[in-house]
Ligand SMILES: Nc1ncnc2c1ncn2[C@@H]1O[C@H](COP(=O)(O)OP(=O)(O)OP(=O)(O)O)[C@@H](O)[C@H]1O
């Protein structure tokens with residue numbers, strides 16, 4: 266379980282103090298699917314980074330399975346458990362997509378993590394319309410294609426905890442639905458904790474709990490009936 270208690274985050278700039286998160290309290294149980302919804306600047310990415318141990322809270326606490334993790338413990342936890350898709354897609358620019366997949370598999374194998382079966386990877390590649398691009402370099406893809414590929418690359422390491430920061434932000438309606446179908450399939454086959462941030466109400470259908478962030482405050486946790 267991931268537990269956040271009275272968590273706040275301030276960024277202290279030279280002439281300014283930005284309160285990015287204010288009094289955040291919630292729990293994420295193993296296998297739960299959480300959607301973070303909120304306007305631009307409301308604190309979604311900051312909250313995700315704190316949950317992953319990539320950013321520190323100014324006050325309050327975060328515990329994972331009852332433990333406060335040190336920097337090193339967080340790093341190990343991320344290596345073993347996590348799949349994270351950043352808002353900024355980073356892919357090795359000098360590798361063909363097919364070789365990026367090979368590299369990702371071999372890295373995860375070395376760390377002792379299970380990898381997604383090759384047939385499943387292939388299925389997701391076809392579903393997301395990327396099979397034509399396996400002999401292409403990342404710079405030959407559109408932003409939306411990169412976003413779709415990045416998700417597959419993350420799923421290769423079979424994460425137990427999947428954190429997605431606006432995974433459909435660059436996608437049109439159809440591509441977005443296909444991406445949601447891939448995430449759903451992965452969630453059905455694996456017992457995964459999902460935390461995603463989004464502006465896209467459709468993707469919230471795969472979540473059990475919605476956390477609405479407004480100016481750094483957690484406002485509501487109910488799933489709007491229209492999104493169910
Ligand atoms: N490293 C930083 N230094 C200073 N301020 C920051 C930093 N990171 C975020 N902020 C500020 O914290 C607030 C929340 O930012 P955050 O990136 O978490 O928002 P967001 O909800 O993810 O927005 P978006 O939907 O645009 O991605 C913003 O006011 C932002 O300017």
Ligand SMILES: [Mg+2]
Nearest residue numbers: 309310352430
């Ligand atoms: Mg963000």
